Amino acid sequence: MNHRGRVSPGTAAPAEERSCSWLNPWVFLVSALAIKTAFVTICLGEGWICCPKGWKRFQEKCYYISDDKMSWTESAQxxxxxxxxxxxxxxxxxQEFLFNLAKGVVTNAYETKYYIGLTAYENGQWQWVDQTPYKKAATFWKPGEPNLLFAEKxxxxxxxGNRDSNTYSNWNNIICFTNCYRICELAVKYV
Known part of the structure; x- marks a missing residue:
């Protein structure tokens, strides 16, 4: 070192000047971790909404449309x-979301039926599988349905077809052992 405090070429710098060079990677790493932590905190605070693979999300629910047919009991199970x-x-x-989702599924059939969680096991009283109260005013039956209630529960x-426009009048009561597609529902998962 010369008399002005500068390091001459070929001489070692004092320890306090050399020690800063190893901090640069750590400063970078700590900064990167701080940014990542802030990002994750913001995203988790907002909440990521997830549905299982193959399910479609609408509002706070996830929906699965089957590609195979079963009876109502097998569908529920x-x-x-x-x-x-x-x-x-x-x-x-x-109802509009589900109708359009189901309508978008390509089948070769002229008409397609998808079981929903509504049955009439006792005295013609319709009941949802999750015990939600049945309200006739909040239903989407086809004109003249439900009919033949003694058998079609x-x-x-x-x-x-995929051009069907009966968005709000397409529920049909059918015999429960009829093999139909099904629509399953679960609440979204927040991650």
Whole structure:
């Protein structure tokens, strides 16, 4: 070191000047971790909404449309086995979403039926699988439905092709052992 405090070429710098060079990677690492922590905190505070793979999200629910057919009882058991239940339709917006979702599924059939979580096991009293109160005013039955209640005790969304426009009048009561597709529902998961 010369008399002005500068390091001459070929001489070692004092220890306090050399010690700063190893801090640069640590400063970078700590800064990167701080930014990542802030990002994760902000995102988790807002909440990430997740549905299982193959399920579609609408508002606070996830929906699964089957690609195979079963009876109503088998459909209910299948949904339960996935930690869900047959869909319970609570609003006009939900009905519209489900109708359009189901209508978008390509099938070769002229008409397709999807079980929902509504049955009439006792005295023609319709009941949702999750015990939501049944309100006739908040239903989407086809004109003249439900009919033949003594035999047709399960409800299904009934779609006639992908151009069907009966968004708010397409529920049909059917015999419960009829093999139909199904729509399962579960609450979204916040991560």
């Amino acid at each position: 299948n949904c339960t086995g996935m930690g869900s239940h047959l869909v319970v339709i609570n609003t006009k917006a939900e 399960c409800a299904a969304i009934h779609i006639k």
